[in-house]
Amino acid sequence: MKAVYLKPFLVAAIIVLADQVIKTWVRTHMDFNSEIHFMGQHGMLRYTENNGMAFGWELGGKVGKLALTLFRIVAVCGIGYGLVHLIKHKYHRGLIMCVALIFAGALGNIIDSTFYGLLYQNGHIFEGRVVDMFYFPLFKGTYPSWVPVWGNQHFEFFEPIFNLADASISVGVIAILIFQKRYFKREVPEVASPNSEMEEV
Numbered sequence: 266m267k268a269v270y271l272k273p274f275l276v277a278a279i280i281v282l283a284d285q286v287i288k289t290w291v292r293t294h295m296d297f298n299s300e301i302h303f304m305g306q307h308g309m310l311r312y313t314e315n316n317g318m319a320f321g322w323e324l325g326g327k328v329g330k331l332a333l334t335l336f337r338i339v340a341v342c343g344i345g346y347g348l349v350h351l352i353k354h355k356y357h358r359g360l361i362m363c364v365a366l367i368f369a370g371a372l373g374n375i376i377d378s379t380f381y382g383l384l385y386q387n388g389h390i391f392e393g394r395v396v397d398m399f400y401f402p403l404f405k406g407t408y409p410s411w412v413p414v415w416g417n418q419h420f421e422f423f424e425p426i427f428n429l430a431d432a433s434i435s436v437g438v439i440a441i442l443i444f445q446k447r448y449f450k451r452e453v454p455e456v457a458s459p460n461s462e463m464e465e466v
Contacts, residue, residue, distance in 0.1 A: 270352055273365035280369035284429040285376065288396040300400075308401050313426050314394040334378045334391045341375050344368045359440070360448035366437030373430030397426040 295301065295312040302309045348364045374395050381393030401423045408415040441448065 270349070273348060273352065273361050276362065277365045277369035277372070280366065280429065280433050281373045281376070284369075284373035284433075287398065287429055288377065291396055291398045295398075304401075307403050310398045311400040311426055313397045315397060331391055334375070337371060337375045337378060341368070341371045344371055357448045357450075359444060363437040363440045363448075366433045366440075370430040370432070370434035370437070373428070373433070395428070397428050397431070399428060399432070400426045 291310065291312050295310065297312055297314070300309045300311045344364065345368055348361065348368055351361050351364060377395040378393050379391055381396075402421050403423060405419070405421045408418050408420055410416045
């Protein structure tokens with residue numbers, strides 16, 4: 266592999282490996298819905314599984330599950346192709362690294378969705394469930410009664426349970442949004458002045 270491709274794909278490979286190691290450890294060392302606290306009540310591992318969308322969101326039914334998995338496979342292939350394109354055309358290194366993070370996160374979760382059904386569940390490919398474990402309920406409370414729709418209802422921040430792959434995708438997307446002007450800055454071609462042309466003559 267050419268050196269220019271090595272760093273982004275190496276970062277992606279490390280993230281995918283770490284994501285799978287964490288998920289395998291959680292599967293083999295924790296009971297479903299059990300918790301291990303490491304920040305008191307504000308940070309913990311909680312073993313959960315979902316049908317495949319980030320942060321525990323789901324698309325219902327077997328048809329929805331299959332459609333989501335197939336869409337993810339196509340998306341991962343597209344992101345991988347886009348990453349190679351960015352590297353070939355020497356785009357901003359920060360953008361390349363962000364796309365590598367998104368690629369790694371998408372690949373990490375598609376491994377679960379595609380193969381975990383064969384390994385841990387009913388023996389069917391494309392029917393695996395994604396393992397989530399990171400849970401950071403930093404603060405909880407109740408919306409004031411005057412808040413429309415959610416008045417007097419309980420809220421919790423941050424409620425979704427996620428994994429390393431979800432975090433990798435989120436960091437990549439957020440960084441692109443924050444630094445988009447730098448990443449997509451157009452190079453303005455230099456215009457030769459009449460004086461310079463005269464000097465050359």
